[in-house]
Amino acid sequence: MESRQILKERQGRSLLRQEVSEGIKRYILENKLRPGDPLPTESELSATLGASRSSVREAVKTLDALDIVEVRHGHGTYVGRLSLSALVEGLTFRGLLSRDDDFKVMSDLVDVRELFERGMAERILTSLDSDHLRSLYRLVDDMERSKSGDGTGFVEADRAFHALLVEPLGNELIGQLSLAFWDVYTIVVPHLGVITSKDEAETVANHRRIVDAAHAAHAGDTDAFTRAIAEHYAPVRRRVQEAREADAAG
Numbered sequence: 001m002e003s004r005q006i007l008k009e010r011q012g013r014s015l016l017r018q019e020v021s022e023g024i025k026r027y028i029l030e031n032k033l034r035p036g037d038p039l040p041t042e043s044e045l046s047a048t049l050g051a052s053r054s055s056v057r058e059a060v061k062t063l064d065a066l067d068i069v070e071v072r073h074g075h076g077t078y079v080g081r082l083s084l085s086a087l088v089e090g091l092t093f094r095g096l097l098s099r100d101d102d103f104k105v106m107s108d109l110v111d112v113r114e115l116f117e118r119g120m121a122e123r124i125l126t127s128l129d130s131d132h133l134r135s136l137y138r139l140v141d142d143m144e145r146s147k148s149g150d151g152t153g154f155v156e157a158d159r160a161f162h163a164l165l166v167e168p169l170g171n172e173l174i175g176q177l178s179l180a181f182w183d184v185y186t187i188v189v190p191h192l193g194v195i196t197s198k199d200e201a202e203t204v205a206n207h208r209r210i211v212d213a214a215h216a217a218h219a220g221d222t223d224a225f226t227r228a229i230a231e232h233y234a235p236v237r238r239r240v241q242e243a244r245e246a247d248a249a250g
Contacts, residue, residue, distance in 0.1 A: 020055045024069070025068065060077055112181050114229060132168055136164055136211045140207045140208045142157040143203070159183075162178060163175065203232075206235070212228070
C-alpha cells in the first residue's frame with residue numbers, strides 16, 4: 001500500500017515537471033527567443049507559469065539535459081543551442097546496449113546518411129563553389145596523410161568532409177542531423193569490429209571520387225556525383241554486413 005502511494009507521488013511529480021517544461025518551451029516560442037537569449041529568473045518563471053520554484057528547477061534540469069536551455073552557474077539560464085546531443089546519446093546507447101540491435105542501428109544510420117547526400121545531390125552541386133571544392137580536396141589530402149596514424153586525424157577530416165559537403169545548402173537541420181548520425185556511427189562502430197586500418201585507402205579514394213565528380217559536374221548533371229556517393233557508402237554497408245555475419249557465426 002505504501003509503495004503504491006510512493007509510486008503515485010512520483011508519477012505526479014513527473015507529470016508536473018513535464019507540464020512546467022512545456023510551459024517554459026511555450027514561453028521561449030511565444031517570446032520569440034533565440035539561442036543564447038536569457039530566460040527570466042527562477043522566481044519570475046515560477047510566477048509566470050504558476051508553478052513552485054522547485055518544479056521550475058526540476059523542469060530546467062530536464063531541459064538543460066536536452067540542450068533546450070543552458071544553465072550558466074552564477075549567470076542565469078539561457079536558451080540552449082538546440083543541438084541534437086540528446087539524439088546522439090540515445091542512439092549511441094541503443095547501439096551499445098544490445099548486440100541484437102547494434103548492427104541494425106549501424107545499417108540504418110548508413111542508409112540515412114546516404115539518403116541525405118544523394119537526395120540533396122542536385123542542390124549540393126549547384127551550391128558548391130570553388131572555395132568549398134578546394135576545402136573538400138584539402139580534407140581528402142588530410143585523410144591521406146593521416147592514414148595508419150592513431151586514427152584521430154583521419155576521423156576528424158572525415159567528419160569535417162561530410163559537414164562541409166552539405167554546408168552550402170544552408171539548411172542547419174540537415175547539417176545537424178547528418179553529423180549526429182555520423183557521430184553515432186563512429187562512436188559505436190569500433191565496438192563492432194566493422195572498420196579496420198586496411199579500409200582507410202578505400203575510404204580516401206571514395207572521398208576523392210566524390211569531389212572529382214562534384215568538380216566535373218555540369219549544373220543539373222548529378223549522375224556521376226550520386227554514383228560516387230553510392231560507391232562511398234557501398235563498402236561501408238558491406239563491412240557492416242560482414243561484421244554482422246561474423247558475429248553471428250562466432
